[in-house]
Amino acid sequence: MNTDHVAPTRKGRGRPKQFDRDDALDKALEIFWRHGYDATSLNDLVEATGAKAPTLYAEFGNKEGLFRAAAERYIAKFADRGRALLANPKCSVAQATEDFMRDTAAMYTDKNLPSGCFIICTSAALSSSSDEVAKMLRARHHFQENMLTDFLRSRQEAGELPAQTDISTLAKYLTCIQQGMSVQARDGATREELDSIxxxxxxxxxxxVRLGVTPSTAGVRVPQRDIA
Amino acid sequence: MNTDHVAPTRKGRGRPKQFDRDDALDKALEIFWRHGYDATSLNDLVEATGAKAPTLYAEFGNKEGLFRAAAERYIAKFADRGRALLANPKCSVAQATEDFMRDTAAMYTDKNLPSGCFIICTSAALSSSSDEVAKMLRARHHFQENMLTDFLRSRQEAGELPAQTDISTLAKYLTCIQQGMSVQARDGATREELDSIxxxxxxxxxxxVRLGVTPSTAGVRVPQRDIA
Incomplete structure (x- = not known):
């Protein structure tokens, strides 16, 4: 999709205002994040984006289309950020994981955005009458776990984690902690409280990283920086 | 509150039906749990409980009153269940914690109920326009953490945990895992997947339990059953 598309629109009696797709998406994202999909009306979206309803319809089809586009924008932004931290070749696997988790803590408590993870918050808020949106969210729900799995597997292949470490179990455990952090953030936890976790x-x-590794293989030579 | 109160009501053309307060609360709880507070209408509640709107108004005041009563019923039920597992004097601190966490996994994936924790699901779903309900949920949100803190502190006082173990940090960490499990359950995780966590x-x-315990005190004599 062309995210640079700009369509003219009119706001009140003033001069025509250009429609900024990315700006509208950011504003829609925030409204959905704060109130959930079901509780957000088209009126709320019109008010938040400053665009007229026909402009939003022309651009996104309907409320669901706007939600999908907002979710894609969220994932693209935060997955890129996470992937960059995990891919840092100067960091040990432990350090990259810690950087990633601390960045999650910072992100979930960013005062300029609603608290917690957008995908987790909106999934939890979803009425069971919104099946299509639920399906879409479920498909995207695993992006963090998949990102962690890819990262841990590549470090294991590089010999930085014991060969017997169960990467899938480890990724699921880290994801569970992240999800818990999202719940705590939504409930008002501070960045310091999440950092403590x-x-x-x-x-x-x-x-x-040694769970399931038997003593005979636990002593396998892996780079020193990854042991601590 | 008297939970045995039964008021007569009429359903359709048939004979008068007694209003069963606990049954109505269980049904209302399930609807709120599945759809969230905001997305649940009084019509939904009338349909789910089989009671007439005036009966619900007379009994609970309004939708918020019914939600409060349903939340209290949930907490009473599951807090009792958790407390009983944690208070088992035959179990080591590790075993009681494990029993409690596995029971959480079972509860969050109970096929007869919506998935995850009612309090977590409805908090996440809450529109920011429902301030009073949000405040009420926040006040109750910490019941699991408080329960774990009380349990761990009593076991520490009994000498079953190192005196230096930071009980508050430990309780927060366990709560974070529980919250993550709730998110995963809501997202379709099975009991086996939660058990693996x-x-x-x-x-x-x-x-x-040894985090923050310095080597000189880590060797303090604590009952053997609590070390493993």
Whole structure:
């Protein structure tokens, strides 16, 4: 989709105002995030974006189309950010994981945005009458777990994690912590409180990557920086 | 509140039907749980409970009153269940924690109820226009963390956990895992998948209770059953 598309629109009696698709998406994203899909009306979206209803219809089809586009924008933005942190070749697997989790803590408590993860918040808020949106969210729900799995697997292949470490279990566990952090953020937890959870997690890291690794293989030579 | 109150009501053309307050609350709870507070209308509640609107108004005041009563019923039921597992004097602190977490996994994936935790699901779904309900939920949101804190502190006082173990951090970490499990359950995770997270957590237990405990005190004599 062309995200640079700009369509003319009119706001009140003033001069014509250009329709900024990305800006409208950011504003729609925030409204959906704060109130959920079902509780957000087209009127709310018109008010938040400053665009007229026909402009939104022409651009996104309907409320569902606008929601889909907003969700895609959220994932693209935050997946890129996460992937960049995990892909840092200067960091050990533990350090990259910690950077990623602390960035999650910062993101979930960013005062300029609603708290928590957009996908988690809107999924939880979804009425069972919105089946199509639920399906779409479910398909995207695993983007964080998949990102972590790819990262951990590549580090394991590089010999930075014991060969017996169960990557899928580890990725699911880290994702569970992230999801819990989203719930806490939505409930008012501060960045410091989420950081404290990350500190606990990282204190467990040496034990975590060795779960299921039998003593005879636990001593396998892996780069020193990854053991601690 | 008297939960045994029964008021007569009429359903269709048939004979008068007694109004069963607890049954109505269970049905209302399920509807709120599935759809969220905002997306649930009084019509939905009338349909689900089989009661007439005036009966619901007389009994609970309004939708918010009914939601409050349903939330209280949920907490009373599941807090009792959790407390009983944690209070089992035959179990080590690790075993009682594991039983509690596995029961959470079972509860969150109970096929007779909506998935996940009622409080977490409805909090996440709450529109910011429902301030009073949000406040009420926030006040009740910490019941699981408080329950875990009380349990861990009593076991620490009994010498079953190192004196230096930070109980508050430990309770927050366990709560975070529970919250993540609720998100996963809502997203379709099976009981086995949640159990696997609990297994990972319990594999980390010896390291978890020793976080922050310096080597000189880590060797303090605590009952053997609590070390593993």
């Amino acid at each position: 990350v500190s606990t997690l990282m204190g467990l890291w040496p034990a975590l | 609990v297994s990972t957590l319990m594999g980390l237990w010896p390291a978890l």
